Amino acid sequence: MKPVSLSLAGTRMDRIETLRRCFFGPIALILEGILFAGIVFGILSEEYEIAFVEGAVLFVFTLVVLHRFIVDALERDTKVSSDIRELVDADVLRGIRNSARVSPVHLFRASLRSPRGVFLLQELGIDPKNLCTTCSSAVEAMDPQRILKGASALLPKYQAKRIAAPHILAYLLCSADGPFYDAMNHADIAEADLDAVVQWDALLQQSRQTSGWSPQAIATSFGGIGQGWVMGYNTILDELTEDLTHEALRTARRGSLLHSKESQMIAGILQRGSHHNALLLGRRGSGRWTLLMHFTAALRMKELAAGLPLSRVFLLKTQRLLSGTDHPDHDLLKALQGRDSGRHIIVIRDLGLLLSGGDARLQGVLMKLLESPNVGVVAIADPGEYHAGIVRYAGVDALFERVTIEEPEEPQTMEVLMEECTQLQKSGRITVPYRLLRKIIEATGRYVGLQAFPGKSVEVLREVVTQAHSLRLATVTEEMVLQAISVRAHQDVSALDVDDRLRYLETEVRLQERIIGQNHAVKTLANALKRGKLQIGSRNRPIGTFLLLGPTGVGKTETAKALCDILFDGSENMIRLDMNEFSESTSVDRIIGGGAGDKGVLAKQVQQRPASLVLLDELEKAHPHVLNLFLQILDEGHLIDSDGVKTDFRSTVIIATSNAGSKAVHQILQKNPAMPAEEFHTQLIDAIIETGTYSPEFLNRFDEVVVFRPLTFSDTVHVAMQMIGTLAAAMQKEKGIMLKIDADAVEAIAKKGYSAEFGARAMRRAVQDTLETHLADRFLRQPPKRGDVIKVTRGDLGL
């Protein structure tokens, strides 16, 4: 079948592109170069000099005029045409040799060759050559008109006016089946990721159109030189403060993506006649400093444009003020006396330090600053610092207007990262694939709890780009990203990440090795964890939340420890709370903090290690108010402490253990010892609800309520064997001695360590009292040598 083609010849963009190629294509440039060389030679030959000079000027001017026309024509918005061919951008036409006969493959290959198309595919991790090879045959069968229609339907979504390479590729990747779908899956790209990268391309185009030589850019670069000369040059001011305007003007060339509303609030506050001081309250990394820089730059540009007296923004060097001057009140106030027209805005980065470190006189200076009519103060603090250090000074606090800087969500953080990446790529030509930006956000959100978005992600991005630059690499790698995050998270994230899937897959097998006699419980737990990990269904909660019920000494706490070892690489990542200690109503303060900067025991630990296992031991002992707190965590995946700071629990596994219903367990199993697991589970839950220990609503909050059965004698023998096995392995490793113990000796120890009331809780004590004591005696009488085999019988143990 003859391939369908369409003609793009005669369209406006085609004409402009043809004109561009005629005068500025590679062959044209060579010819022009030869012609210009001829003209220059003619001038130098001193014959017909004037003619050649005229020719040179006109030749160059003609090229300038044509270049301006082409650039303007390519950038200029055109009227919306009903003819879809008119919407095709020069970016695509550049890659098409014969615009009169454009087949779908031509469109596809032109999109692959275009710089914008290459950028899109690079960021998605798709090799253009490979895509061309695998998908060309699928594209051949398509209708080019249909491709253009499909791409044009995407234009409103991406706020674009013309069909460019990214739109054609986006249409093909999302809409077409077969090899395109495979290519997306192979690169692990979802439609949302594709959208994000196309938006990134649009951002890049926008930034390229903003010229560094525009009048606004020139005015921003230099600022107001003349106005600055009437302002106070003061050694005290220079010593105690740092002028932020130049840094602000340099930073603000980037687009401001976040907190525009808060910036307007600051402007409004500082313009007031009284009460004109702002306190920016937000966690470290939430963008407080960037917001201040943008505000400063915007203020300066506004004042320059309007011819208003310039405001000066100073950063107060608090340490210097506290340590360096004898008379801070006299010096600083005098330095700021309003001989200058225009306002002074003092930025205090560590207000808490100033208040706590300074004496009453310095606090008096601060009060005078806050009340001074032509001095505005902008302080930056995080909620902990505010509650611990600033709220206590009621007079100071009353003179500030609080502006809360909320931590942005992940989509907004991605926009910030793209913007930052664009800037870094400009200077360093290092490529950061989109999937690594996603990885940075995901991993910093999961493992770095002490800082907020977007700062923690931006820091990691800057570090890896710098590292790639120093290693002369063209692309940042995943290893670099994980390494950078591991340093910040104080744990080896790369190990957790690489083996993550395997860990969850092997959870059941590995738990069975450690937990004896609870196969059904282990299976239930493992399956629920796998579901939680893969986030089947949207999940905005912890990875898994479990209530382990059963009598004492059956392995509930041991299960939690084993899980922590398997999933989080060691018990140091377990946060253990004994609910016995939270049995009073006032215990709520210990969980969420008592205010004034006290974070609370749980919030603090989870912020330090967001990927942890939280063990709530003996849940039935907790006060009902404390239980209500945990409902917030179980339902929403976060806890808001007394300072209003949100702690994210979405990377945790929460395990609560409870002995509730222990009596009911024995009663139920006495009637029918071989009761099936599901029936036992149902009867136990009913019994617990009947006693009122837990309400059905509370139990439903957990992903699973896992019931542990009492251990049989055979199970306790296994437990004893496991403990003895651990002891034997330690002896072999440390002393080179092999321990052999008779089966009846093991049984005897098991009998000693087991009771119906306390399960296998006393097993460790039994092993210590019998076997370890016997070994200690024996080794003291006759020290063993490496290679010895020690045999222990029941009689040796006196059982």
Place this chain on the structure above:
Amino acid sequence: MRALSLLRPDSAIPLMREFLGWYLVEMIRIPRRGYSYSKAFTAILPILFLLRTIFAPWKNIIERPKQLNIYTIGPMLALNGISRCIGAVIRLGAIIVAIVVQIALLAFTVGYLLLWIAYPLALLFAIAHITVVLLA
């Protein structure tokens, strides 16, 4: 060849029309652009502001002694006078630079505009002149 397609009437005429329209509109844009740059340079070095503050003390360096007596007035007047003189000299220099920049910008804009207006005629004239000279 693709370049030859530009010579076809259905391509050449719309292109010429667009080019001529753009060329005429540029004549208005050139002075506007010149004015924007002039405003930008005025924001950097404001001539009127510098004139108004020409005798202001340089960087506001002045002295105000606590007690006015015969021993303090002299040095105070000397320092303040020197500060103002330094300010005046530097500002005068800046004013001159600003005026030169603005004149240069104006000259460039006017020259560019005249060249733009005269370019079509100049092009025809130059082609004729070169032809005559070469044939002669």
